[in-house]
Amino acid sequence: xxxxxxxxxxxxxxxxKFELPIPPGPNWVTMRGLRLTREKVEALESxxxxxMDEEAAKKHKRELRYWRTRLATAELRPVADGETVAFGTxxxxxxxxxxxxxxxxxxxxxxxxxxxISFSSPLARxxxxxxxxxxxxFAGKVEALEIxxxxxxxxx
Numbered sequence: 103x104x105x106x107x108x109x110x111x112x113x114x115x116x117x118x119k120f121e122l123p124i125p126p127g128p129n130w131v132t133m134r135g136l137r138l139t140r141e142k143v144e145a146l147e148s149x150x151x152x153x154m155d156e157e158a159a160k161k162h163k164r165e166l167r168y169w170r171t172r173l174a175t176a177e178l179r180p181v182a183d184g185e186t187v188a189f190g191t192x193x194x195x196x197x198x199x200x201x202x203x204x205x206x207x208x209x210x211x212x213x214x215x216x217x218x219i220s221f222s223s224p225l226a227r228x229x230x231x232x233x234x235x236x237x238x239x240f241a242g243k244v245e246a247l248e249i250x251x252x253x254x255x256x257x258x
Contacts, residue, residue, distance in 0.1 A: 122168040135211035184254035194251035
């Protein structure tokens with residue numbers, strides 16, 4: 103029989119399902135980030151997937167695999183000393199004449215609306231190792247960013 107008359111399965115036309123992407127680089131976490139990751143895994147493990155339809159169960163299992171991987175690879179970072187901008191510090195900075203404060207945290211803990219940015223973000227990378235009063239180049243502008251204050255964050 104010719105291949106032209108072969109019925110293809112419906113699965114061949116469905117969009118492929120991929121694993122949730124793991125951010126590149128180390129999986130640094132604060133105490134708070136480690137706690138949140140553990141809570142996420144526990145919450146996902148407590149769900150009865152047998153009661154879900156097949157697609158919802160696949161999606162749930164994919165999310166659980168992501169969070170188990172993140173928990174297994176989590177690297178708890180020591181509390182920063184607060185002398186320089188580092189992972190786990192809260193930084194007050196001035197950019198474009200506006201003063202803002204952000205905490206530098208892990209990728210999964212980042213929430214810019216809550217003032218938490220990932221250590222791998224361009225802003226955090228630009229500020230790393232800076233001291234209070236230091237002016238830094240940012241977004242192609244010379245001395246666009248000034249470090250106003252640094253506080254070590256020890257959140258559980």
